[in-house]
Amino acid sequence: MGKTAAEKIVSAHVHEEVKTGDFVIADVDLAMIHDTTGPIAIKAFEEYGRKRVWNPSKMVIVLDHATPSPNERISNLHTLLRRFASSQGIPLFDAGEGVCHQLVVEQGLVAPGGLAVGADSHTCTYGALNVFAFGIGSTDMSGVMLTGKLWLRVPGTMKVEFRGAMPEGTCAKDLMLHLIGKIGSDGADYLALSFCGETVRGMSLSERMTLSNMAIECGAKAGLMEADEKTFAHLKALGGPVPRPLWDDDDADFASQVAIDASAIPPQVSRPHSVDSVVPVTEVTGTEIHQAYIGTCTNGRLEDLRIAARVLAGRRISGNCRLSVCPPSRKVLKEALAEGIIAQLVEAGATLLPPGCGPCPGTHLGVPGDGEKVISTANRNFKGRMGNNKAEIYLASPATCAASALEGKIADPRKYLRS
Amino acid sequence: MESILKGRVHKFGDNINTDYIIAGKYTKTLDFATLAEHVFEDIAPGFAKKVLPGDIVAAGRNFGCGSSREQAPIAIKHAGIGAILAKSYARIFFRNAINQGIPAFLCDTGEIEEGDSLLVDLEKNVVELPDRGKIIPLSPLSPVMLDILREGGLVAYLKKNGTYLLSR
Numbered sequence: 047m048g049k050t051a052a053e054k055i056v057s058a059h060v061h062e063e064v065k066t067g068d069f070v071i072a073d074v075d076l077a078m079i080h081d082t083t084g085p086i087a088i089k090a091f092e093e094y095g096r097k098r099v100w101n102p103s104k105m106v107i108v109l110d111h112a113t114p115s116p117n118e119r120i121s122n123l124h125t126l127l128r129r130f131a132s133s134q135g136i137p138l139f140d141a142g143e144g145v146c147h148q149l150v151v152e153q154g155l156v157a158p159g160g161l162a163v164g165a166d167s168h169t170c171t172y173g174a175l176n177v178f179a180f181g182i183g184s185t186d187m188s189g190v191m192l193t194g195k196l197w198l199r200v201p202g203t204m205k206v207e208f209r210g211a212m213p214e215g216t217c218a219k220d221l222m223l224h225l226i227g228k229i230g231s232d233g234a235d236y237l238a239l240s241f242c243g244e245t246v247r248g249m250s251l252s253e254r255m256t257l258s259n260m261a262i263e264c265g266a267k268a269g270l271m272e273a274d275e276k277t278f279a280h281l282k283a284l285g286g287p288v289p290r291p292l293w294d295d296d297d298a299d300f301a302s303q304v305a306i307d308a309s310a311i312p313p314q315v316s317r318p319h320s321v322d323s324v325v326p327v328t329e330v331t332g333t334e335i336h337q338a339y340i341g342t343c344t345n346g347r348l349e350d351l352r353i354a355a356r357v358l359a360g361r362r363i364s365g366n367c368r369l370s371v372c373p374p375s376r377k378v379l380k381e382a383l384a385e386g387i388i389a390q391l392v393e394a395g396a397t398l399l400p401p402g403c404g405p406c407p408g409t410h411l412g413v414p415g416d417g418e419k420v421i422s423t424a425n426r427n428f429k430g431r432m433g434n435n436k437a438e439i440y441l442a443s444p445a446t447c448a449a450s451a452l453e454g455k456i457a458d459p460r461k462y463l464r465s
Numbered sequence: 466m467e468s469i470l471k472g473r474v475h476k477f478g479d480n481i482n483t484d485y486i487i488a489g490k491y492t493k494t495l496d497f498a499t500l501a502e503h504v505f506e507d508i509a510p511g512f513a514k515k516v517l518p519g520d521i522v523a524a525g526r527n528f529g530c531g532s533s534r535e536q537a538p539i540a541i542k543h544a545g546i547g548a549i550l551a552k553s554y555a556r557i558f559f560r561n562a563i564n565q566g567i568p569a570f571l572c573d574t575g576e577i578e579e580g581d582s583l584l585v586d587l588e589k590n591v592v593e594l595p596d597r598g599k600i601i602p603l604s605p606l607s608p609v610m611l612d613i614l615r616e617g618g619l620v621a622y623l624k625k626n627g628t629y630l631l632s633r
Contacts, residue, residue: 081493111493112493120493166532167533169533183560188619193629197631231530232526265555407492408489426484
């Protein structure tokens with residue numbers, strides 16, 4: 047019997063062979079905290095009475111959830127994080143540098159075969175680089191800060207295969223929304239997803255990150271992919287940790303297997319207030335919207351902004367709809383500026399927001415009004431998610447969000463991409 | 466931890482996410498009393514005012530899905546909730562609740578109703594609904610979670626042990 051990638055990566059961090067269902071204590075290669083979860087982790091860490099974290103070079107602190115600070119209370123939490131980083135010698139990315147998950151990947155802080163934890167549920171994003179990465183709470187993080195280790199149960203694996211080429215107008219986001227709609231918001235609880243198939247192999251790293259990012263939206267602990275030449279090309283330029291790629295054996299014992307024909311999936315939309323309430327865009331076209339949002343760790347990268355600009359360039363958004371665009375990092379912002387994408391988006395009527403997370407979890411900027419409908423490239427549409435429990439949130443790809451901003455209604459992006 | 470927990474039930478459905486337990490806009494604080502004031506605000510307005518110390522939350526499947534924010538179990542704890550019962554938990558929330566020292570157990574909550582008086586007996590590993598003569602078995606916690614809970618949470622556990630202890 048072969049082993050899954052999850053079993054192999056965890057085994058490498060436990061220093062003995064482990065299998066699905068085992069309870070183990072694993073070494074952690076990277077631990078990330080940010081301005082929502084970090085202060086509580088630091089408060090808990092200080093209770094241990096230990097002066098130093100286990101290894102400051104294996105930690106990173108990112109200020110991204112409410113940046114630049116909107117009020118003095120949050121400013122003081124930022125100060126607490128800066129002081130802790132400085133006194134411990136932990137690298138810190140300050141306000142405006144970008145969203146934690148984008149930065150961890152961009153800066154090459156993780157490598158294939160690694161084990162990373164973050165005090166943020168979308169830490170599973172790094173699975174796109176073959177990293178066994180998952181979100182934990184602040185107190186678990188305080189334990190990592192103390193010991194460099196974490197107890198965990200080795201998860202079973204759901205193999206998810208995407209076959210075929212995505213049709214024009216369909217994005218990685220659409221495939222992931224389709225999967226979540228199919229298996230439900232707890233369809234992969236306590237499992238790792240292993241994404242595979244020709245569609246995934248054909249994807250860029252950015253598209254793969256969109257899939258892995260949303261693994262948590264069906265309850266998965268991780269969203270793993272096989273490392274390949276694209277992964278290594280990305281890492282080579284950065285010189286991070288040594289890659290030790292590991293992948294599923296064909297004869298591993300998978301908990302379940304799902305195969306999806308990507309060529310048959312049109313643009314998808316997730317309806318309020320649950321991510322797994324997914325329909326083809328054609329079922330909701332014409333639904334009035336008041337705000338569109340393009341950004342986040344799911345879908346704000348250069349390729350996402352590029353396809354949004356393809357839809358929006360030379361056109362003007364509806365007078366009944368606002369559009370906010372938030373690149374997930376300074377690097378993406380600079381590249382989008384250099385390509386002229388930002389100019390195209392702004393000329394089309396978009397408001398540019400500073401790199402960060404704020405609007406997505408309702409912690410800063412872009413809060414919708416009562417009764418308003420939002421279409422967003424983010425990963426969650428729970429009631430109240432963007433800061434107002436009387437608003438409704440639809441989730442879609444950057445292309446669909448851009449097309450919807452043009453019409454002030456949910457719109458099928460395909461007609462704007464044909465030229 | 467007491468071996469018998471008694472309380473009045475507040476019933477919730479499936480897929481109650483951590484945004485519903487505490488909205489993102491309230492998470493930016495170390496003043497945990499303010500978190501408790503807004504617990505369940507978006508799905509059960511006025512909840513914080515109704516809670517009596519020791520009350521019990523009984524929920525359906527996938528309780529605590531979504532964000533890793535530990536402010537969610539912290540808000541529940543500081544609101545005075547004495548225990549949580551659910552058919553299943555999202556993984557991160559389950560750990561966070563136990564790490565906060567909140568008795569969080571798995572059982573079939575289908576027959577538990579809003580306002581029920583309920584008793585969790587940790588000696589017998591059952592939930593009792595005395596008014597209706599019903600007894601519901603509890604699924605056992607993993608040994609490591611039980612150890613952490615018995616110490617009152619992860620900070621106390623690590624202060625005592627210095628590291629994680631697993632018997633495999």
